Each structure stands twice: as C-alpha cells, then as structure tokens.
Amino acid sequence: MSPTTTDVRDRAEEHLRALVGRDDARLREDQWTAIEALAVDRRRSLVVQRTGWGKSAVYFVATLLLREAGAGPTVIVSPLLALMRNQIEAAERAGIRAVTINSTNIEEWEPTQEAIRAGEVDVLLVSPERLNNPGFRDEVLPRLAATCGLLVIDEAHCISDWGHDFRPDYRRIRTLLGDLPDGIPVLATTATANARVTQDVAEQLGRDVLVLRGSLDRESLRLGVVRLKTAEQRLAWLADHLAEQPGSGIIYCLTVAATKEIADYLRARGHDVQAYSGQTDTTERQALEQDLINGRVKALVATSALGMGFDATLGFVVNMGAPASPVAYYQQVGRAGRGTDEATVVLLPAIEDRDIWAYFGSLAFPREELVRQTLAVLADSPKPMSTATLETYVELNRTRLETMLKVLDVDGAARRVRGGWEATGEPWQYDEERYRRVAEAREREQQAMLDYLRTDRCRMLFLRDQLDDPEATACGRCDNCGGLALSAEVSESAVEEAGARLSRPGVVLEPRKMWPTALANLGVDLKGKIADGASEGRVVARLTDLGHGQALRELFKPGTPDGPVPVSLARAVVEVLGDWRPRVDAIVVVESATRPTLTADFADGLSRFLKVPVAGRYAIVDPSVAPAQGAMNSAQRVAAVGRRYRLEAEGLEGQGVLLVDDLVATGWTMTLAARAIRRAGAADVSPLALASES
Incomplete structure (x- = not known):
C-alpha cells in the first residue's frame, strides 16, 4: 500500500526537525508545495524565494524522501566552494551523506566516485566547472544522469545570460537536463531573478515546470545610503562608524585592490578586519569564512567572491562602491540578516563606480569576426589546441577566450577534449540581436542603480520592483521610510589619516x-x-x-x-x-x-x-x-x-x-x-x- 500525502508530509517534517535541530519545526505551505512536486509528483520546479526562505531545506528533505523510496543520489550543482561547505555541514546534521567534487579536492575524486557507485552517497555537490571537464563530462556525468534521484541547480539565475551573474559553465546543465531519464525531478533555486530571468530559466527546464515565486522582502534588513564627496571621507566614515554596526559583517568592494587598501587602513585604525577576494588562497579563504561565521573578526573586506550562498548570521553589510545593478546589490545585501531580527545595510557610492562598471562591461561576448576566427583556427588544426596556443592566433585575453569557448561548446560549435579544444564543424549562428539586447539590459540596470542612490522612495520597495516582485510594498525600515538614521559625519582625525593613507x-x-x-x-x-x-x-x-x-x-x-x-x-x-x-x-x-x-x-x-x-x-x-x-x-x-x-x-x-x-x-x-x-x-x-x- 503506497503512503498517503499526509504520511509523506509527516515524514518530511520529521526530516526537517532533524535538519534544523528543533522539535517544533514545521514546513510552511510553500515549502511543502515544492517538496511534494519533487518527491511525490516527480516534477521539474523553479523556486524563486528570498535568501533565508529555506530552499536548502526543500532539497534536503526531498532527498531523504526520495532515497527512502529507493531513488539514486541527489546531484546539486553549486557555484561556490563556501556554499558547498555550508551545505555539507547542514546535510550531515540530518544524517545525509554528502560529498563534493570540485577543483580543490582532485585527490578525492576517485574514492568519491567509488562511494557513489556503492550507494554510500546521498548527495553529490559539483561545481559548474566540472560539467565542462572532458573526463567528468564524458565518463562521470552520463552515469550520474542515469542514476541520480534528484537534480538541483542552485543559484539558477546563472543559467540565464539575462541574469546578473551569467556563467557559461552553467549552460552545460541544458545537456544534463536532456540526458535525464523520464521521471527524474529537477529543482532550480534562486533568490535573485526578475521576470525575464525566471521565464528564461523555466523554459530551459522544459515543459510542465512548476514555478513557485514568493515575496522577496527581507524583513530584517534596514537599507540606507550615505553620500560623501571624497574617498577620504568614505574611508573615514568606515573608521568612525564600523564599531557601531551590529555584530560581524561584510564590507564589499568592487576591486581586489580596494579590499587590500581598505582592510589595511581599518586595521591601522584599530578595527579587526581582513581582506578577502578570489585571489586569496583557498585554505586562507576557508579560515577567514570561519572567523566571520564565529564572530572572530568584525568584518571581511571582500569582493563578490564572498557572495552567493554564504550562510552566516551577519549584522551588517557595507558596500564601498555600488554594484552595477540593483539585482546584484540585492544579492550582496542578502548576506546580512539571516538568523537575526535586524541588520544594517549601508551603501557608500563613489564617482569612480561607473569607470569600474565600464571596465567589466568591456568583457562582454566578443565581436563576430573574433568568434569566426577562433572557429577557423580550430577547424584548421590537425589536433586539439590549448587555450594558451589559441591565444597566439586570436586577440582575446585568457578569461574572455575561455568564456567564449565555453559558450561555443554548449552551442555545439566547439568541444573541449583532452588536450584542449576542437571545432565540431556544426553550423553556428552569431546571435547579434540577443547580445545587443543583453548589453542594453545591462545599461538599463546601471541607470537603475544610479536611480536607487537618488530615490526618495522606499529602498526595499525599489529593489523588489527591480526583481519584479508583485508583492512589493514599502518596508518602513529604510532611511527613506524613517526606520534607519545614518549619520554622514566623519571625524577630522579619521579624514586626515585616510588622506595620508590614500596619498601614500x-x-x-x-x-x-x-x-x-x-x-x-x-x-x-x-x-x-x-x-x-x-x-x-x-x-x-x-x-x-x-x-x-x-x-x-x-x-x-x-x-x-x-x-x-x-x-x-x-x-x-x-x-x-x-x-x-x-x-x-x-x-x-x-x-x-x-x-x-x-x-x-x-x-x-x-x-x-x-x-x-x-x-x-x-x-x-x-x-x-x-x-x-x-x-x-x-x-x-x-x-x-x-x-x-x-x-x-x-x-x-x-x-x-x-x-x-x-x-x-x-x-x-x-x-x-x-x-x-x-x-x-x-x-x-x-x-x-x-x-x-x-
């Protein structure tokens, strides 16, 4: 006799209580709707919900239900190592056997794959970059597609080139979706998707997709902007007001250089802070993340490398410079206010922000003639070509060349193999119209970010409108609503020391x-x-x-x-x-x-x-x-x-x-x-x- 829906929900809530460690934990109706779609109906679902809503609880509970029903392991595609570490720790609390395959644990790949084959793994977390690794793609991925019980795509806005953080490696998921046997449920989750991104991701998931979109209000966040004229004043504001911020938090910067410069200055002013970026050594990054989680530092001065999915109870986020879009900004401020009733969010914009946006904007998809030249060089080569060799024929830097090749790979025009890249000979269309529309969308986002700085409307309402949240209302908590008072005063001594630091x-x-x-x-x-x-x-x-x-x-x-x-x-x-x-x-x-x-x-x-x-x-x-x-x-x-x-x-x-x-x-x-x-x-x-x- 098959279990009733009531039985399944009761069992799901038992798993939830083990996951969160509380005997009174209950699933909300929207969470149960998502779990039921996955574990009972075996549907494909897209969940767009605010940070802290409980998306990981949905896929972990669904995993336990599916495993009890005899399904294979869950495969989670997760973009950040910090997120993976948090997810594994959460899974272990509920008795879920979770492992990861990523660029930092190559020596564990073979034992991990043996454990999967032996049925000893409930959850496998993989980075999107693994999906484009030839050995993983050709040998491991087909077996996972055939045997997995649930596929989870975390931070799913990365699939869409309309999203604020599009990643070509994520497009390989389309192939994985096409290879899944019928009846394997799929869950895509994100906290930062507007209507266009939501529609794009849902279309990529296939037919009969359940889209669950909830309110994107973050009830603990109090948003504010402090506009100061000079870099010295902005640094001085941090020095004077950092100690006032509740708990520990993140100071976001737009460049790696700024993280080092600001962290050095704040330490000289007696603040316990550390710099963090994608250039920070992996072991050191893990230690710094743990220091922040445990409150051993007041703040990490970080780039967006400390971003999606980083799970800690943080009392504040300060942005030294504005991100290029309100959606990206919402993503960053979402690091604060998890597990706390109130968190302060402060933006200190700078004139040079637009120059930095322009630089990152210059890294867009290359012109058609460069793409055609790359394909011609690959086609003329008798053997696969490494990226370094391709650089001698195509005038693109390594990052842009790699990104372009990944897009061509997913589009079927090029293929990554052992030894490098090769052309497939398949016809390829340069979608100039789409690239132009994406560029125009980026320009609109930048203008919207400038409008956010000047608006006298509710700031949370502004951000939620940018995310097409139909339930958006005034928050009553931000500086424009009167719920947050931010002083723009800075001490003369702090300005003098900041000036001396910057003029050195x-x-x-x-x-x-x-x-x-x-x-x-x-x-x-x-x-x-x-x-x-x-x-x-x-x-x-x-x-x-x-x-x-x-x-x-x-x-x-x-x-x-x-x-x-x-x-x-x-x-x-x-x-x-x-x-x-x-x-x-x-x-x-x-x-x-x-x-x-x-x-x-x-x-x-x-x-x-x-x-x-x-x-x-x-x-x-x-x-x-x-x-x-x-x-x-x-x-x-x-x-x-x-x-x-x-x-x-x-x-x-x-x-x-x-x-x-x-x-x-x-x-x-x-x-x-x-x-x-x-x-x-x-x-x-x-x-x-x-x-x-x-």
Missing part, C-alpha cells in the same frame, strides 16, 4: 617570470623562464586605487591632452623613490606615440632629480603596429611589442638602469625592454611608471 604612493610592480607558451607560432623564439628580466618595480598607483588613482584616471582618460607630469604626481614619484631606493646609474625611457610630452618630461624630470643621464630610449621603429596591439592576450602582445620597439641606447654596461614608462597595461613592454637593456650589458633594470591598469 607606491605599488609594487611584480616582474613577469615566464614567457607565454606557443610563441613560436608567431615567429618569436622565446619560451620558458625569463632569465634576463627586470627586478621588482614600482608604480605610483593603480588606476582603480582610491587615492592617486583618481588623478591618474583623469590623466589617462581618453581626450585628456598630452602634457607634462602634473606636480602632485611628480611629488608622489619622489616619495616612491624615497621609499624604494633602487640603484639608478642611468635612465631609459619607453617612447610613446600618444603621450610623447608626458613620457619625455617624466624621464627628464627624473634625470634632474636623480642627477643621472637619460642614456637611451626603447624606441618605436614600426609605427604600423598600434600602441595597444595584441594587448588582449600575452602571446599576441609579446609579438606586437617585439615588432614595434627597438632599444636605442649606449653606455649601459654594468649600470643600474631605471626603465621609465607612463602606464603599465600588460607588463610585456616593460619585460621586453628590460630584456633588451640587460642584453646590452646592464647589471640591473628597475621599472618605474606612473600607473598600472591593475
């Missing part, structure tokens, strides 16, 4: 260590370790930095006329040299076609200050090679620089040479110039520039 120039310029691979394809006979390169160099600041970065952005902005080095930056250079103290017997300047006055004045001024001669120049000998030609990837750039420049200098034997340029983009011009100078007999080469792009 000097960023280390790490020398290149290795030549790009496959340079022989471009007729360049360089490979392996760079044996005759530069020493560690310096720039005054990065263009994205808060202090001197603002003056440098103005200096290098398109349309700014060529001219001498501004006095404030000349002083900063002197300060950098005073701290750095490289050996300088002579100066060599990198010639510039776009800023000849700036670079000549820079070199001449250094010559007068250091009382050493300008001994030569890295001269432009082939002006047909454009100034930034090949800058999209390393191999192309090395080849272009090698054609464009030649060293014209004398008397360098045994000298310590200061190599001077205005702006460092890829670092390859400095690298090749330093090599030429070393080969001319110099004992040492120390690069110095006004700015670097990153």
Whole structure:
C-alpha cells in the first residue's frame, strides 16, 4: 500500500526537525508545495524565494524522501566552494551523506566516485566547472544522469545570460537536463531573478515546470545610503562608524585592490578586519569564512567572491562602491540578516563606480569576426589546441577566450577534449540581436542603480520592483521610510589619516617570470623562464586605487591632452623613490606615440632629480603596429611589442638602469625592454611608471 500525502508530509517534517535541530519545526505551505512536486509528483520546479526562505531545506528533505523510496543520489550543482561547505555541514546534521567534487579536492575524486557507485552517497555537490571537464563530462556525468534521484541547480539565475551573474559553465546543465531519464525531478533555486530571468530559466527546464515565486522582502534588513564627496571621507566614515554596526559583517568592494587598501587602513585604525577576494588562497579563504561565521573578526573586506550562498548570521553589510545593478546589490545585501531580527545595510557610492562598471562591461561576448576566427583556427588544426596556443592566433585575453569557448561548446560549435579544444564543424549562428539586447539590459540596470542612490522612495520597495516582485510594498525600515538614521559625519582625525593613507604612493610592480607558451607560432623564439628580466618595480598607483588613482584616471582618460607630469604626481614619484631606493646609474625611457610630452618630461624630470643621464630610449621603429596591439592576450602582445620597439641606447654596461614608462597595461613592454637593456650589458633594470591598469 503506497503512503498517503499526509504520511509523506509527516515524514518530511520529521526530516526537517532533524535538519534544523528543533522539535517544533514545521514546513510552511510553500515549502511543502515544492517538496511534494519533487518527491511525490516527480516534477521539474523553479523556486524563486528570498535568501533565508529555506530552499536548502526543500532539497534536503526531498532527498531523504526520495532515497527512502529507493531513488539514486541527489546531484546539486553549486557555484561556490563556501556554499558547498555550508551545505555539507547542514546535510550531515540530518544524517545525509554528502560529498563534493570540485577543483580543490582532485585527490578525492576517485574514492568519491567509488562511494557513489556503492550507494554510500546521498548527495553529490559539483561545481559548474566540472560539467565542462572532458573526463567528468564524458565518463562521470552520463552515469550520474542515469542514476541520480534528484537534480538541483542552485543559484539558477546563472543559467540565464539575462541574469546578473551569467556563467557559461552553467549552460552545460541544458545537456544534463536532456540526458535525464523520464521521471527524474529537477529543482532550480534562486533568490535573485526578475521576470525575464525566471521565464528564461523555466523554459530551459522544459515543459510542465512548476514555478513557485514568493515575496522577496527581507524583513530584517534596514537599507540606507550615505553620500560623501571624497574617498577620504568614505574611508573615514568606515573608521568612525564600523564599531557601531551590529555584530560581524561584510564590507564589499568592487576591486581586489580596494579590499587590500581598505582592510589595511581599518586595521591601522584599530578595527579587526581582513581582506578577502578570489585571489586569496583557498585554505586562507576557508579560515577567514570561519572567523566571520564565529564572530572572530568584525568584518571581511571582500569582493563578490564572498557572495552567493554564504550562510552566516551577519549584522551588517557595507558596500564601498555600488554594484552595477540593483539585482546584484540585492544579492550582496542578502548576506546580512539571516538568523537575526535586524541588520544594517549601508551603501557608500563613489564617482569612480561607473569607470569600474565600464571596465567589466568591456568583457562582454566578443565581436563576430573574433568568434569566426577562433572557429577557423580550430577547424584548421590537425589536433586539439590549448587555450594558451589559441591565444597566439586570436586577440582575446585568457578569461574572455575561455568564456567564449565555453559558450561555443554548449552551442555545439566547439568541444573541449583532452588536450584542449576542437571545432565540431556544426553550423553556428552569431546571435547579434540577443547580445545587443543583453548589453542594453545591462545599461538599463546601471541607470537603475544610479536611480536607487537618488530615490526618495522606499529602498526595499525599489529593489523588489527591480526583481519584479508583485508583492512589493514599502518596508518602513529604510532611511527613506524613517526606520534607519545614518549619520554622514566623519571625524577630522579619521579624514586626515585616510588622506595620508590614500596619498601614500607606491605599488609594487611584480616582474613577469615566464614567457607565454606557443610563441613560436608567431615567429618569436622565446619560451620558458625569463632569465634576463627586470627586478621588482614600482608604480605610483593603480588606476582603480582610491587615492592617486583618481588623478591618474583623469590623466589617462581618453581626450585628456598630452602634457607634462602634473606636480602632485611628480611629488608622489619622489616619495616612491624615497621609499624604494633602487640603484639608478642611468635612465631609459619607453617612447610613446600618444603621450610623447608626458613620457619625455617624466624621464627628464627624473634625470634632474636623480642627477643621472637619460642614456637611451626603447624606441618605436614600426609605427604600423598600434600602441595597444595584441594587448588582449600575452602571446599576441609579446609579438606586437617585439615588432614595434627597438632599444636605442649606449653606455649601459654594468649600470643600474631605471626603465621609465607612463602606464603599465600588460607588463610585456616593460619585460621586453628590460630584456633588451640587460642584453646590452646592464647589471640591473628597475621599472618605474606612473600607473598600472591593475
């Protein structure tokens, strides 16, 4: 006799109580609707619900019900390692045997797969990147598709290129969905999907999809904006008001450089904070996450790498700079207010936010001719080509090339195999209309973010409207509703120290260590370790930095006329040299076609200050090679620089040479110039520039 719906619900609530560790826990009706669709009706479902609604409880309870009915293990596609760790811990509390396959535990893959085959695993969590790994895709994925009892797609807005965090690896899920046997339930979940994204994801899930969309209000959040004119004032506000924020929290920044700069300043002001980004070592990231969860630090100063699914009881989120869309902002502020009645959310916008948005916007899908060129190169190759080899033929940087190839893979025009990439020969259509509409949607989102800063309406209502929440109403808790009062006052001492911190120039310029691979394809006979390169160099600041970065952005902005080095930056250079103290017997300047006055004045001024001669120049000998030609990837750039420049200098034997340029983009011009100078007999080469792009 099959169990009744009442029996199944009773059993589901027993599992829920084990999961949350409370005897009085009960499923809400909307949660039960989702569980019933999966475990009883075996349907495909899309759940769009706010952070903290209990989406993980739905798929864990459904897993236990399905396993009791004899179903195979649940496969959860989860985008972040931090999220995976939280999910595994939650699963273990309910007696669920959960394991993960991701890039950090390669040594565990084979034992994990053996445990799955032996029926010893209830839940397998995989990162979306695994879905595009040839071995996993061809050997593991088909078996999982045939035997899994439930497929869960967490943070499902990543499937849609309309979403704020589209990821090409997630598109491989379409293939997985098509390979699932009939009757295998699928659950897609997200807290950040507007109507267009919801429709797009539902269409990708297939026919007869149950869409459960609830209120996106976060009743614990109190939203506010503090508008201050300068970077010094914004840093000072943090220093003066961080201790007032409840509990522990996250200070979000738009760039990695800002996380380090702000964390360093706040520690100097006595605050217990740490920097966190995608560049942080994996082991250190785990330790920092645990410190935040346990309240051992006041805040992590983080990029969006600490984002989706990070589960902790946090009392505040502060954004130093605005994300590029209200939806992305809603995602970040959703880290606060879980498990607490009140949490404070503060946005400190900056003028340079739009410049950073423009930079990330430049990483959009490449032009059609570049895509066609890539496919032609793959088609002409007798064997698979690595991404590094492809870079020597296609002028795209590694990140954009990888992203494009993943899209082509899902579209069926290219395929990732052992050894690299190959063309399939299948026809492929460049969907220019769709890419244009996505770009236009991004522009509208940026304008909406600017409108959020200026609005006098309820801020939560504004965000919920952007997410097409039909139940959106005024919250009564934000600064515009009168529920939050935020002081914009900053102390003079904090502003002075912030100013001193930001005006302190000097960023280390790490020398290149290795030549790009496959340079022989471009007729360049360089490979392996760079044996005759530069020493560690310096720039005054990065263009994205808060202090001197603002003056440098103005200096290098398109349309700014060529001219001498501004006095404030000349002083900063002197300060950098005073701290750095490289050996300088002579100066060599990198010639510039776009800023000849700036670079000549820079070199001449250094010559007068250091009382050493300008001994030569890295001269432009082939002006047909454009100034930034090949800058999209390393191999192309090395080849272009090698054609464009030649060293014209004398008397360098045994000298310590200061190599001077205005702006460092890829670092390859400095690298090749330093090599030429070393080969001319110099004992040492120390690069110095006004700015670097990153």
